[in-house]
Amino acid sequence: MDDDIPYLLLTPGPLTTSRTVRRAMLQDWCTWDDDYHALVEEIRRRIASIATDRDDFTVVPMQGSGTFSVEAAIGTLVPEAGRLLVASNGAYGRRIVQIAERLGIDCVELAHPETEPVAADRVSDALRRDPGLSHVAVVHCETTTGMLNDVTAVGGAVETRGRTLIVDAMSSFGGLPFTLEGIRADALVSSANKCISGVPGFGFVVVRRALLEGCEGRSRSLSLDLFDQWRTMEQEAGKWRFTSPTHTVRAFLQALRELEAEGGVAARHARYVENQRRLVEGLEAIGFCTLLPRAHQSPFITAFVHPADPGFRFSELYAALKRRRFVIYPGKVSDADTFRVGTIGHVFPEDIDELVDAFAGAVREIGVRLP
Numbered sequence: 426m427d428d429d430i431p432y433l434l435l436t437p438g439p440l441t442t443s444r445t446v447r448r449a450m451l452q453d454w455c456t457w458d459d460d461y462h463a464l465v466e467e468i469r470r471r472i473a474s475i476a477t478d479r480d481d482f483t484v485v486p487m488q489g490s491g492t493f494s495v496e497a498a499i500g501t502l503v504p505e506a507g508r509l510l511v512a513s514n515g516a517y518g519r520r521i522v523q524i525a526e527r528l529g530i531d532c533v534e535l536a537h538p539e540t541e542p543v544a545a546d547r548v549s550d551a552l553r554r555d556p557g558l559s560h561v562a563v564v565h566c567e568t569t570t571g572m573l574n575d576v577t578a579v580g581g582a583v584e585t586r587g588r589t590l591i592v593d594a595m596s597s598f599g600g601l602p603f604t605l606e607g608i609r610a611d612a613l614v615s616s617a618n619k620c621i622s623g624v625p626g627f628g629f630v631v632v633r634r635a636l637l638e639g640c641e642g643r644s645r646s647l648s649l650d651l652f653d654q655w656r657t658m659e660q661e662a663g664k665w666r667f668t669s670p671t672h673t674v675r676a677f678l679q680a681l682r683e684l685e686a687e688g689g690v691a692a693r694h695a696r697y698v699e700n701q702r703r704l705v706e707g708l709e710a711i712g713f714c715t716l717l718p719r720a721h722q723s724p725f726i727t728a729f730v731h732p733a734d735p736g737f738r739f740s741e742l743y744a745a746l747k748r749r750r751f752v753i754y755p756g757k758v759s760d761a762d763t764f765r766v767g768t769i770g771h772v773f774p775e776d777i778d779e780l781v782d783a784f785a786g787a788v789r790e791i792g793v794r795l796p
C-alpha cells in the first residue's frame with residue numbers, strides 16, 4: 426500500500442487508484458482546443474481496442490456515475506415502440522428495471538434468485554413467448570453478490586432470436602478478456618472507476634455504430650441523450666457536449682496507459698484472480714464463508730456471509746479493519762446478511778495477504794466466535 430494514502434479501498438468503485446493516476450489530476454485543462462480533444466479521442470480509441478476487434482462499434486463517454494450511462498443507453502437505444510426484457514439476479518439488474526419504469530419504457534423483469542446465474546434458456550423462452558420484446562438487458566458481473574453471469578450464453582440466445590442486447594459490464598470491463606462480438610452484445614456500459622481503475626466522474630457506452638445512428642431524437646432525456654453526445658464527439662473530434670469532467674478524463678487516460686503497461690486485460694485479470702484466490706483462502710482459514718460457490722464467483726468482488734455468532738456486528742468489524750487501514754463494503758443481498766470485499770483497483774496480492782492478517786486481528790479485537 427502506498428504510504429501516502431489513509432487506507433486501501435476494497436470497494437468496487439470508487440477504488441484505490443495508483444499514485445500516478447491521482448497525480449495526473451494536478452492540471453486544469455481548457456476543453457475547447459485540440460490538445461484536450463486528443464486526450465478524449467485517445468481514450469475512445471483505447472476503450473474500443475479493449476472492447477472489440479472490429480470497427481463497427483463506437484465509444485460514447487457520458488458524464489456522471491455508471492448509472493447515468495446505463496440510463497443514457499436504455500433511454501436512447503430502446504425505441505418508443507420497443508419492449509425491454511431485463512434478466513436480473515441482483516440490485517443492478519433491478520436498477521435497470523427502475524430506469525426503464527421511470528422512463529416509461531415497456532419493461533418485463535425476468536427475475537432470478539440472487540445466488541443463481543441468469544439462465545440463457547429462460548431468456549430464450551421468454552423471447553419465444555413474447556415476440557414484442559425487442560431488447561434484452563443483463564448485468565455481466567452482478568456486483569451485489571459477485572456473481573459472474575454467463576453473458577455469452579445469454580448473448581447467443583438473444584442473437585438467435587434476433588433481438589438487441591445491452592450489457593451492464595460496469596464491474597467486469599477491463600478486468601476480464603472478452604469482446605462485444607464474442608458475447609454477441611450490441612451495446613456495453615462501463616465506467617471510469619471500476620476495473621480500469623480511474624477515478625469516478627463518467628461512464629461510457631460501447632455501441633454498434635449502425636444501431637446508434639438510428640437513434641436521433643429518441644432519448645427521453647436531454648442531458649443523457651447518447652446520440653447527441655456521440656454526434657458532438659464525432660463532429661468535433663473529442664468535444665463533450667456539456668462541461669467535460671476534465672480531471673477525471675485525464676486520470677482515466679493515465680489509468681488506461683497503466684493497464685496497457687501491466688500487460689493488458691489478460692494480465693490484469695490474472696492479478697484480480699490471484700487477489701481473490703488469496704482473499705477467499707485467507708478468510709476461509711479464519712472461519713468465514715463465501716455466499717456463492719466458486720463456479721459462479723467473479724474475481725472482482727466477493728460476498729461473505731455474516732458469522733453465526735449473534736454478537737457479530739458488521740459496523741465493529743468495519744471499524745476494526747479501518748483502524749488497520751482497510752475499508753470493506755457492506756452487503757447488498759436482499760435475503761442474506763453479507764459483507765463484501767472488492768479485489769480490484771491498485772491492489773496487489775501482497776495487499777490481500779496484509780488484509781487477511783488485518784481480518785484475523787480485527788476478529789480477535791471485536792471478539793467474534795468463528796467455527
Ligand SMILES: *Cc1c(COP(=O)(O)O)cnc(C)c1O
Nearest residue numbers: 490491492517566568593595596
Ligand atoms: C458500479 C455499478 C454500476 C453503477 O453504479 P454507480 O454507483 O452509478 O457508479 C452499475 N452496475 C454495476 C453492475 C455496477 O457494479
